[in-house]
Amino acid sequence: MGISYRWTKAHSLLSQQKILKSDIAQIVKESDVMLRDGVNIFFNQLYQTQVPLFIFSAGVGDVLEEIIRQAGVFHPNVNVVSNYMDFDEQGVLRGFREPLIHTYNKNNTVLENTEYFQQLCMRTNILLLGDSMGDLSMADGVANMENILRVGFLNDKVEEQREKYIEAYDVVLEKDETLDVANGILRFILAET
Numbered sequence: 001m002g003i004s005y006r007w008t009k010a011h012s013l014l015s016q017q018k019i020l021k022s023d024i025a026q027i028v029k030e031s032d033v034m035l036r037d038g039v040n041i042f043f044n045q046l047y048q049t050q051v052p053l054f055i056f057s058a059g060v061g062d063v064l065e066e067i068i069r070q071a072g073v074f075h076p077n078v079n080v081v082s083n084y085m086d087f088d089e090q091g092v093l094r095g096f097r098e099p100l101i102h103t104y105n106k107n108n109t110v111l112e113n114t115e116y117f118q119q120l121c122m123r124t125n126i127l128l129l130g131d132s133m134g135d136l137s138m139a140d141g142v143a144n145m146e147n148i149l150r151v152g153f154l155n156d157k158v159e160e161q162r163e164k165y166i167e168a169y170d171v172v173l174e175k176d177e178t179l180d181v182a183n184g185i186l187r188f189i190l191a192e193t
Helices: 003-015 021-030 039-048 061-070 115-121 133-137 158-168 180-192
Strands: 053-060 078-083 085-087 093-096 125-130 147-154 171-174
Touching: 021 061, 039 053, 039 180, 053 061, 061 078, 125 133, 125 180, 133 158, 147 158, 147 180, 158 171
Parallel strands: 053 078, 125 147, 147 171
Antiparallel strands: 085 093
């Protein structure tokens, strides 16, 4: 079974739950989901300096956007590329919109011919934050990229995956639930400009 099959099956199971669009905000509010410490500083700094922030997620975009909104950092420069729910006229979940985003296609191939893609193509420097090997391709297709710094968050199977991460990412953070390093990098870059 391929990765697309598993994602499609998960989406099908979610669709059977008859989730209401109007319930998403309350579901998020009552959940124990947490963003990394320092996310407010990171998002606010990018917004204040007019740097676009692209979030590629194989999760559910509607939920992720609501989490960011409730954290008070869903600024106009934030673009979420994810799996979005498709609701009927009564606001009941009936499925998911295409294209399907999964771990191994979280890159610009799903953005081609969009306004997002045009914004990215004008950028020469990228700070890529990822927590899987599949995340390494998120900047693929950015035409004018001159510099990229890849920061990997190694959270699971640390001993088993350490060597792969060290070879693939420029910086590897083990079991780090903060954005302290990313914020430090951002402060340094912005001080230089």
